[in-house]
Amino acid sequence: MDPHEKIIRTLFSTIDTNDWATLRELVTSDITYDRPGFPKIIGVDDLCDFYQEKRPIGNGVHELRSVVSDTLQGFCWGHFSGVSREGAALDELFADWFEFHDGRVRRRRTFFYRPAI
Template sequence: MDRESVARRYYELVDAGDYDALVALFTEDVVYERPGQATIEGREALRSFYEDGRPLSNGEHELHAVVPDGNTVAVRGTFRGEQNGDAVELGFADFHEFDGESIARRYTYTDRDTV
């Protein structure tokens, strides 16, 4: 699977709640950064975040742009779903940095303070 396809697959798996397949897209030592939030390091911490710590749920990502550039795939879109039980719609920009065919670093920027 090429890097753009891996990035697109990430959102499909998040929306489906398939965390086994989702975590498999990442390197063992993945680093996930979200401004203003604690950095997530390693696959197990990433799994824990998606299973227990992610404040967003029951939603879908709509991708507006997916732009591969070398080892990075930039994605811009909208998430519609719930945050802590309340309906939300928020814009996001993500950057997925790859090591080979796996995501090694991920950065998320949103138009909300906490996601």
């Protein structure tokens, strides 16, 4: 398995299991994360705060359907199923783009499969 593919797969399993210590090891300290509906997330502390306090998901599982990567970037798409913090069922197709630096995620951008324009 390509090292960047491994990082992507590990990142999602880390998020699904709420393993914030490992998440900190997978990203750079100055990571930027763009996610629809939220202000830009800048830095590892902001990222962990997002997952622990602001993300509307209570729990769930990402099922990656495909991952591709090269020496600088990676892309994946898959399906998420879970429950919101309020108890509502969640079912979402998603895609993510990643930029890597020194074996860690430096930039991430998430896309959701839903009407936008």
